[in-house]
Amino acid sequence: MTYCVALHLRGGLVMLADTRTNAGVDNISTFRKLTVIETPGERVIGIMTAGNLALSQAIVNLATEQGIAMEEGGPLETLHTVPSMVRAAQLMGRAVREVYKIDGPSLEAQSENFSVSILLGGQIGQGQLRLFQIYSAGNYIEATEDTPYLQIGEHKYGKPIIDRAATFDTEVTDGIKLALISMDSTMRSNLSVGMPIDLMVYRRDALKVSMMRRIKDDDAYFKGLRQAWSDALTKAYQTIPAPDWLKSAK
Template sequence: MTYCVALRLRGGLVMLADTRTNAGVDNISTFRKLTVIEQPGDRVVGIMTAGNLALSQAVVNMALEQGIAFREGEPLETLHTAPSMVRAAQLMGHAVREVYRVDGPSLEAQAENFNVSILLGGQIGKGKLRLFQIYSAGNYIEATEDTPYLQIGEHKYGKPIIDRAATFDTDVADAMKLALISMDSTMRSNLSVGMPIDLMVYRRDELKVALNRRIKDDDVYFKGLRQSWSDALTKAYQTIPGPDWLG
């Protein structure tokens, strides 16, 4: 399992993913789940994946390197050549379906589910900054101003803080803090999500990455944030008046 969260805001995009992959309590590995495409002046696209690692890697490799032909005889397209973010989302969906076509029957023969989900966000040229979630069927939804964030993987523990505090007008720096708090809450409650974590920040219309950072256990800021959030929660519940039900 993993946890990925992305926020599309008026000011830009924040994407955060953990790196833990496990096939049991004694088989834990670290794999990067966040892939960033940066062609300064042309495009910035971030991809985050959850689910079966082999399937996720196959889909991303197909979209990035092998390419997809939408119709027979048409040239191959990749995320490096897609003319818009909508086309990029369609390309990812086609890649998912193609991997299913090849690997789906074998998985079903082994009684395994075809389990892959993807968050795709960014901006291409003069197009809009957009954020999509692609499902195992290859279809997708898009984040809106009413719901400016999307999550995949083990999301239930980190969802409350995003639900309560994040809006489309949230400042990018504040959204970065919220994403990190959301990740910390998830890691505290689920051992299948773990360090290090990868963070990408993009500011709208700049067409270059503002921040691409790996955060490790010894990161001073993240350690301080974890402690500050714990202290703030403790202080908050202590200052709320208790019920008078006991007389």
């Protein structure tokens, strides 16, 4: 399993993914789940995937390298050539359906699900910064100002902090902290999500990646953040008054 979270904020985009792939308790590997396409001054697109690793890799390869004809007899398009982020989401959805045509029947014959989910975010030219989630059927939804984040994979443990604290107006720096806390909460509760983690930050209208960082176990900032968050939670619950009805129970 894996966990990926992306925040679409007024100031930009934060994308964070773990790297653990678990095919059983004795077969744990590290694979990058975050792919970034960057042509400085022209486009930045981030892709994060969860689910079946073989399917994810085939879909990303099709959308970024091999290309897809979006219309019958039309030219091959990739994420390097699409003119807008909406077209990028449509192309990624088409890539999902094309891989399903190839691998879906074989998986079903083995009683396996066609399991893949994708987060796609970025900006092309003068178009808007956008963030999409693409499903196994190839359809998609888009993050909005009301719900400025999307998650895939083992997301339930990291969702509460994002729900409570993240808004469209959250500063990018704070968004990075929230994403890291969300990831830490997930890793503490689920062994199928693990280090290292990959972070990409994009500032709106910059048309170049602002930050790419792989965070490992020995990262001083992340270690400090984990401890500070644990200490803050402990202090917070200790400062909340006990309920009045406890007095009557004595």
